[in-house]
Amino acid sequence: MKQNGILYEFLEESECGFLLQMRSEHPVYQGHFPGNPITPGVLTLQMVRECLSHLIGRELRYAAIKNCRFVAMVRPGDTLRLTLQSEKLDDIVKLKASLCGSDNPDDLRLQLDADLQ
């Protein structure tokens, strides 16, 4: 997980989620987009996967994404609350996740329903 710690940092951790801060040093912002840094949606998906892997204790990958809604943009400097609800079924981890602004649960950025393994 070479991006971990550069794209974001953990501010708080609990069994059902994380408080995270997006960092601005990640090289992706040179290209997404030049002069207008916006976190690519797929990197927020990667962040969710890395956080779940951290909780579960092994590296996971997406096997299926039933629904992923990118509701609003994530930018470097944003402080975000990630809520994870997961259930293990054999070698699959079923996940429902949401990402929102840290101060306001209505400030939804991402909603995800996916299977990982």
Place this chain on the structure above:
Amino acid sequence: MSSPACKVTDIASLIPQRSPIQMVDRYIFEDELNCRSELTINEDNLFLDESGYMSVEGVLEHIAQTSAAHIGYLHRLAGKTISLGYIGDIKRCAVTGQMPAAGATLCTHVSVVSQVGNVTLVSAEAAVNDSPILSCRMKVAED
């Protein structure tokens, strides 16, 4: 009536993404509703994991940029400028094969399902060496 496929390698003329997250090398226009693209995966690709394999997220970005390139190509034909594009949602995404490693060429076919205003819904299938590895539906919104 089919028109001849047109290949574009100057991807920066079709999409606003730049290195290190430019995830399409070649864009091939088939018709207004269909296109293909290719990406040869370099060793310094942003989406390679520690084992050297591309993540599912990397393939999804490749699909998103293929869709954006298609929209950008149609804009160029119409004499318009290219705009920023964002993924609105991803549905029915199934990983059906092994993710590619550095050196492999990722090939994607994108079909436009619908276009309403600035939101385009596409159906996409990514393959490596003609073997499907991932399919999904994706909405791409333009700024």
